[in-house]
Amino acid sequence: MAEKLTGAEIIIKALADQGVDVVFGYPGGAVLPIYDALFKQNRIRHILVRHEQGAVHAAEGYARSTGKPGVVLVTSGPGATNAVTGLTDALCDSIPIVCLTGQVPTHLIGNDAFQECDTTGITRPCTKHNYLVKKVEDLSRTMHEAFYVATAGRPGPVVIDIPKDVQFAATDYTNGKSASHKTYKPKLKADRDAIEQAADLLLAAKKPVVYAGGGVINAGPQASKLLTELVRMTNFPCTLTLMGLGAFPASEPQFLGMLGMHGTYEANWAMHDADVILAVGSRFDDRITGRLDAFAPNSKKIHIDIDPSSINKNVRVDLPIVADAGHALQDLIRIMKARQRKPDAAAMERWWAQIDEWRARDCLAYGASKEMIKPQHAIRRLYELSKTTGKDTFITTEVGQHQMWAAQHFHFDKPNRWMTSGGLGTMGYGLPAAVGTQLAHPDALVVDIAGEASIQMNIQELSTAVQYRLPVKVFILNNEYMGMVRQWQELLHGGRYSESYSEALPDFVKLADAYGMKGLRAMGPDDLDGTIQEMLDHDGPVIADILVDKAENCYPMIPSGAAHNDMLLGPVEEGKDAIGEKGKVLV
């Protein structure tokens, strides 16, 4: 009979057996036994964040950049409630997270005890699944099951709430590394018939588009390779969602850029005019489709998704395929090759000629300026100069204009290099995500492309970066406005900039100094390259405060409630409404 372990020791052992090397957390009364067990071992590294929201975003950055689940450890009550935004973010973007929360001892549950909250109740709608472990005998099984649930099928966050008495109680440990769930078994392989039909539709297409999303990245790097193989083999145009950037190399000629609200002219027009759309691991969300009754009106839609509830949710599709993106792509490639047919060459030539016409609009062009740094230009320079470092480059972002500009102007040739909050749109995501990413990739270049408003939402994590000597670069496009709010107020509310201007910004250079990191500032176009170069050359963490054009808007843009072929390429003429009455109530 093996020696009995305490609940806290079981937790550590189960984490180690799951191959966890890093835990992001913050201690407190209800998790002290786990912290004690952490102290007595050296297999798992604990990263002390400065706020529990930061812990979850850091774990998301870690997970998104490695493909492994991220692990979070927080205390009861406020520790758990602070984690809620991060958990919701991970749910929206399908990021595998296992979050351990402390809880008051079982006999105090329901007593309004100090730092008690109904963690499983609060996190039920913002997790894929959650557990309250009331008996230590259930702990090892629950730990291993949680890792299975977090990573199987469509990934997501899982919370395990562990009362303090359970952490002290002792029992036998059972290793269930290969644990599954008795009934939760997502389907990975596609029906052969459906794949055959998809192959037929694609081979008969005259104006096809491949529209891929984060599901391809979640299916692992192999799925991105297969997507690339399919696109090259067919010479179909390919567009990616915000979450999918990197799933297909941006440098390939078939890449149309991102689609959707701030997507490219060519991607959105191609979607609108397509006759067959192959959606892979993407979910037709409202940022993508715009006005639904005008969305890709003449197309047959094939939708590959591992989550059956994503199919036919917003858009009726003609051929649903429930499967893992990697498996489905592999089958599709095999069957299409076996057909020994090519899509109609003349039709494809006409289609590409049409796409080239759209491309010629050069929708991402922006006015050059000698006086002010254009934010788009700052990102393009960052992209160009980061390529000269020879390092593997990972980009995280906050949320807003800078995020969309980064998506448009920074290019990714590989998956898992782009960490952004897509579904929930969480300001304050980027810095902690950069911390998590840098931990997973110590030698890589990790840049948080930020806005001066977003960065302040989790700015305390600078301290974490400094403590662990993580050389993250915080690249702030500082326009003194919550830029996307200001843009919408301009387009929608007559330029009444209600509360979107930041009156009292910190001096980010001095702030960097206060945190013990390097601070840089670029005031004008002449300083830009030098500042970026200095940031890249420094081997520690840096804040680069880039003062950019305050009035710049993010284009192209499909106004809310409008269709793909109604997109704005630049400022609206005086006296015209960019957004109709119907669009105004939309977000």
Next chain:
Amino acid sequence: MAKSGTVGQPGSAYMIVDQDKAVRRHTFAVIVDNEPGVLARVIGLFSGRGYNIESLTVSTVTADESVSRINIVTTGTEMVIEQIKAQLSRLVPVHDVHDLTLEGPHVERELALIKVRAKDHQRRESLRIADVFDAKVADTTLESFVFIIDGDTGKVDSFVDLMRALGDVEVARSGVVAIGRGTEMVTV
């Protein structure tokens, strides 16, 4: 944010549920692990996503009490009903979701206890109507009856409406339980 159905906006990005499409009533049998919080998950899903619940019943159905069956009556357009099934199936402790309305003929029953306080003619009439509806008397005083009635929702509704006309009425209803007709069984 703008997902609420209050502002009718055909063609907008959010109002994809065509208002002119027929709303239908469906009865689901949801087979779940009998574990704490499972009912909250199901109910939270309905409220969180704005689906209707007309009736909901739950009970364990296996000898070892490890599995429960939740019967839900809901309404929605075809697309919403399809989403409800997909969303329910996605919950980790849900084994299986059966749309009994789609799967074929099925039996639906509910049980109700109806207390009627009435005198004289009204009291006598309530007893006569109960007889017509095959309702039984479960309790009586000189000025009241408690009737017990079972049947489909329409029958119970009609009985309750008639009783309301005769006196003060208190109603307790079980909600719908349902099971498919024929030899085929839902595995748990």
